[in-house]
Amino acid sequence: MTATGMVHPWQCRNARVRSVHCEAPDVMTLELVMDDPAAAPPYRFEPGQFNMLYVPGVGEAAISISGDPSDTSSLLHTVRAVGNVTRFLTNMTAGSCLGIRGPLGVGWPLSQCDGKDILLVAGGIGLAPLRPVVSALLADRHRYGHISLLVGARTPKDLLYRREWSAWQKDIDVQVTVDRADDGWNGHVGVVTTLLDRLPVSRPEQTVLMTCGPEVMMWYSIRAALDRGVRSSAVWLSLERHMNCGVGLCGHCQLGPELLCRDGPVVPFDRVAPFLKVDSL
Numbered sequence: 001m002t003a004t005g006m007v008h009p010w011q012c013r014n015a016r017v018r019s020v021h022c023e024a025p026d027v028m029t030l031e032l033v034m035d036d037p038a039a040a041p042p043y044r045f046e047p048g049q050f051n052m053l054y055v056p057g058v059g060e061a062a063i064s065i066s067g068d069p070s071d072t073s074s075l076l077h078t079v080r081a082v083g084n085v086t087r088f089l090t091n092m093t094a095g096s097c098l099g100i101r102g103p104l105g106v107g108w109p110l111s112q113c114d115g116k117d118i119l120l121v122a123g124g125i126g127l128a129p130l131r132p133v134v135s136a137l138l139a140d141r142h143r144y145g146h147i148s149l150l151v152g153a154r155t156p157k158d159l160l161y162r163r164e165w166s167a168w169q170k171d172i173d174v175q176v177t178v179d180r181a182d183d184g185w186n187g188h189v190g191v192v193t194t195l196l197d198r199l200p201v202s203r204p205e206q207t208v209l210m211t212c213g214p215e216v217m218m219w220y221s222i223r224a225a226l227d228r229g230v231r232s233s234a235v236w237l238s239l240e241r242h243m244n245c246g247v248g249l250c251g252h253c254q255l256g257p258e259l260l261c262r263d264g265p266v267v268p269f270d271r272v273a274p275f276l277k278v279d280s281l
C-alpha cells in the first residue's frame with residue numbers, strides 16, 4: 001500500500017468470481033469480490049478506468065471496469081473472448097480465483113459535465129467502459145442537460161446489457177442500431193453514425209461527446225458530431241492499445257507522446273487527433 005493509503009499499482013489483489021452473466025456470444029460479465037476485503041481499503045474507481053486481470057499461469061489483460069462506481073460491494077468486468085487470457089476469463093465460473101491490479105488509467109471527464117448535454121456513443125464491447133458513466137449520470141441526473149446514448153452492435157445478439165435499457169430509458173434517450181438484423185429485430189439497422197445523423201443536437205456548443213468502440217466508428221462519430229457544431233475540445237474517446245505494465249513504464253501502449261495506460265485510456269480528442277490519422281500508430 002502507498003503512503004496515501006492507495007493500493008500500489010504493482011500490487012495484485014486476490015479476487016474470486018461471485019457470479020457470471022452471459023451478455024452475448026463470447027461475452028461474459030464477471031462479478032468479482034476481493035478475497036479479503038477487510039485487509040484492504042474499499043475498492044473505488046472512476047468511470048473509464050480499467051484493471052489488469054491476472055489469470056494465474058496464463059497472463060494479464062487490461063479490462064475496463066463496467067459496473068456502478070457507487071457500488072463498492074463487488075466489481076464488474078465485461079469480457080469478450082479474443083485470445084488466451086480473455087478466453088480463460090470468459091470460461092470462469094462462480095468461485096474461480098484471479099488477480100486484480102488497479103484501478104488504472106484516467107477516466108471520463110464527468111467533473112466537466114455539469115449543466116452540459118451529454119452524448120455517449122458506444123460500439124460493441126465499447127459500451128462496457130461507458131456503463132459506469134451511465135450509472136454516474138443517472139445517480140445525479142439533475143446536474144446534466146439532455147443525455148443521449150447511442151449504441152451500435154454487429155447483430156442483435158451482440159447487444160450488451162439489454163436487461164438494463166428500460167431503466168436507463170426512463171431518464172435518458174437510448175437509441176440502438178445493429179449492422180445486420182435477425183428475424184426478431186424491429187429496430188434500426190445501420191452503423192451508429194446513422195443514429196447520430198438524425199439526432200437533434202440543440203445545444204452543440206454545450207454538448208460533451210464521450211465515445212468508445214472500434215477506432216473507425218469513433219472517428220466517424222466524432223466527425224459527425226463536429227459537423228453538427230460540437231466543439232472538438234468537448235470530445236473524449238477511450239483508446240485501446242496493447243498494455244503490459246499498466247503504469248506508463250513499458251511503452252507498449254504508446255500513441256505519439258501519450259502512454260495510454262497512464263495518460264488514458266480516456267483522452268481528449270484534440271490531444272490525440274494528429275496521431276489517429278497515422279495508420280501505423
Ligand SMILES: Cc1cc2nc3c(=O)[nH]c(=O)nc-3n(C[C@H](O)[C@H](O)[C@H](O)COP(=O)(O)OP(=O)(O)OC[C@H]3O[C@@H](n4cnc5c(N)ncnc54)[C@H](O)[C@@H]3O)c2cc1C
Nearest residue numbers: 061062063064078079080082083084085086240241242265
Ligand atoms: C484500457 C483497455 C480496456 C479494455 N477493456 C476491455 C473490456 O472491458 N472488455 C474486453 O473484452 N476487452 C477489453 N480490452 C481489450 C483486452 O485487453 C484484450 O482483448 C486482451 O488483452 C486480449 O488478451 P488475450 O490474451 O485474450 O488475447 P491475445 O492472445 O493477447 O490476443 C488476441 C487478439 O486480440 C488482439 N489484442 C490483444 N490485446 C489487445 C488490446 N489491448 N487491444 C486490441 N487488441 C488486442 C491481438 O492482437 C490478437 O489479435 C481493453 C483493452 C484496453 C487497453
